[in-house]
Amino acid sequence: MRPTAAGVTRTLCLVAVLAAVGLLPWLSGRDPALTVLRARSAEREPTREALDAVRADLGLDTGPLSLLGSWAAGLVRGDLGTSWVSGGEVLPSVTAGLQVSLGLMAAALGVAVPLAAALVAPVLVRGRGSAGAGAAMLAAVPEFLLATVALLVCGVWLGWLPTSGWAGPGYLVLPALALGVPAGGLLGRLVADALPGVLDERWVELWRGAGVSRAFVAGAALRRVLPPLVPQFGMAAVGLTGGAVAVETVFAVPGIGRTALGAAKSQDLPLLQGAVLALLALGLVTGAVAARLRRRLLGPALRDAGLDLPAARPVRTHPAVPLTLFTVLAGVIGWGLARDPYTVRTAARLAAPSWAHPLGTDGLGRDVLARLGHGAAPTVGTAAAVCLLSLLVGLALGFLPGVAAGAADIANALPPVIVGILVAAAAGPGTGGAALAVALISWPPPAAHAAALVQEVRASAFLTAQRAIGATPWWILTRHVLPSVAAPVARHALLRLPGMALALAALGFLGLGAQPPAPEWGLLLDESRAYIERAPWAALAPAVALALLAGLAVSGAAYAQGRKAGKEAPVGVRAAALGA
Known part of the structure; x- marks a missing residue:
């Protein structure tokens, strides 16, 4: 073959x-x-x-x-070498860490699946609607942020559950919630957003008219929905491996992610090699299992043709929601930019919020509001550069779909945290390394979008007419294809900007991104963990800023999709208008 x-x-x-x-x-x-x-x-x-x-x-x-x-x-031979630091065999350490991480991921799936079912159930009962902005918000919250908030509220303030270690079932609850809630929100949103279109299909109406029970129709609708979504489920499972690194770090869980991070920081390269290989293998196996499951669900008759879903109904939101979130976030950032983020006042260490310091001070007496404001540039500004790079790469690879598909499979199997660990081990931690790590795996979605649009434009009848009248390939490319593809893909990449900022913040939180004394938001959250019991406001400030950023991403995307739905002409019509 x-x-x-x-x-x-x-x-x-x-x-x-x-x-x-x-x-x-x-x-x-x-x-x-x-x-x-x-x-x-x-x-x-x-x-x-x-x-x-x-x-x-x-x-x-x-x-x-x-x-x-x-x-x-x-x-x-199955020999991963000897640790440079401890002198012990690497394989037992990797195996032990992998067992812990698999147990944590299984517990997280035990949280995610019931949560997803709860989000899907109302749609099945009513036969319409969607998971809504609530599910989108759950899916957008980073695991490290949820883990920090859960540790602060349930562990420190309320004292309900242990906050670190791995000594019994009680130690599993908070890490599993931090991993499982975003995954459950994502899975539930994917299924619930696709179900209304399926339930409007002709076969559902015929079955109901024939007296088929509601439960049987719901089961058939779920079976219809699942095959096209299984690859995205696989990517969500891969995301669990990346999220596990941060969650294991927050709760001091001795899993494979924390092992890899510790090995990178101590330059124990044999142990790092073994841990990264285990995480890479886990991602590749997950993707392979998802592909095989999709083929089994489709059956032999549909494997070659595939099975596409009807267009999902957009989650509409009022324009006041993203505008309000943006105004609040921009106002806080602007207020902080007018203050000094680096002045150390040891006499004012861990001071509570006051008129002099509206968000309090950190462990060195630096103003938290000032550091929050000045941290927007390394967090969001760097994400903007990565977003532009991913757009350019996605547009270029959109014209080479066969080449891009294979590379995308590997990129999708590597969460940003794993790539960040590799880049930090090779080039050292820093803002540039974190940006490179996110850029290396952020191009597949815009590339896939560009490839689909390129295929659609090239199949349009008006391009055949252009060729018939003697238009050169360069003219067709620059005057018709690129203008039709670039604008939608650029909007797609822009909607991914907050997600990239959150990924950079996650790397900063793990010590793989910006380094002290830079006021990057993820780094601020990491620095505040040492005194979170005495000065929770120092951790809450960057946590709330990141939550507002996630909310802005969700509401902005929903508003943009709502405006686009039903108002955008077919690609061929747009291309003809642009080329006229």
Whole structure:
């Protein structure tokens, strides 16, 4: 069987990721021998002879290709190497962490599935409606933000549940809620938004007229809805692996995500390699299972043709909602920009909100409002640059759908946190590395949108007429195809801007993005965790700002989709008008 372009690209991208993981000791740009020497003997002087001996012991003196070959050979044998810090075998540590993470993810699914069912049930009962803005808001809340709020409210203020560790069922509740609630909101919204269109199809009316029970029709409608949504379910499950890194960090859960993050920070590269491989394998297996499940649900008759859903009804919202959220957020940012975010006042450490400091001060006596205002630039400004880059890449790859599809499969299997860990291990933590990590995996949605529009435009009758009258390919591309594709894809990319800002904030929260003393929102939330019991306002300020950003993303997208529904001409008509 001849390999397809997508298959070749998928294989090449997977090999590139594995090679990058295997070459981490060389890509890091730092001398691992010094890290290992300090881990083995803190009193020993890092002389040239001592460092050379460590390099020879680790095999770092043989060159990158030899190192990659040795690592790959050990991988085939099931040997992940030895930890540079602890000196123990990597495989048992990875296995133990993976078992904990799988248990946490199973518990999160135990929260997500009932929540999704609760969001879908009213639509099945009424036969109309949608999950609404509430489900969209749940899906947009980042796991690390929900974990911090749950820890503060349920663990610190109310004292209902333990806030850290992994010593019994009670320790599982808050992490499972932090992971499961956003996943449940996403799953419920996907199904509930697709159901009304399915329930309006002709076969439903015929079945009801024939006296088929409501329960049987509901079951058939669900079976009709699920196959096209299964790939997105797979991506939601992959998102659990990325969210687990932050949740495990917040609640000190000894899972594979926290293991990978700790290994990256300590430069224990063999342990990092094993943990990242486990997370990558988990994402790829999840995607493969989702694809196989979709084929089973479709059955042999529809596997080749696929099964598309009717267009989902947009969740409409009043324009006052996004406008109000934007006004509040912009007002707070503007107020903070007028203040100094870096002045340290040790006498005013952890001061409560007052007229002098409306949002209080942090652990160094710095004004929280000022840091919140000045943190908008590294959080939202960097996201805008990433958004523009993803738009350009998506437009370019939209004309190469076969090549883009294979690369997109690998990109979708890697959450931003995992890519951020790899980039931080290679280039060090920082704003640039976090932006690169988000950019590397943010292009598939606009690329898929662009590919669909390009295919639709090229199939339009008016382009056939243009070719018949002698229009050159360059004229058709620049005057018809690109104008028709660029505007919708640009709107799509713009709606993803807040999500990118939240992804950057998550990397900052984990210490992989902006570094102190930068006032980045995720970093502010991370810094405040050390004194969250004494000064909760320092954590609540960036948490509320991120929540407003998530709300702005949801309401803005709903308003834009509501305006677009029923008012946009077919692509061919728009292209003809633009080319006239």
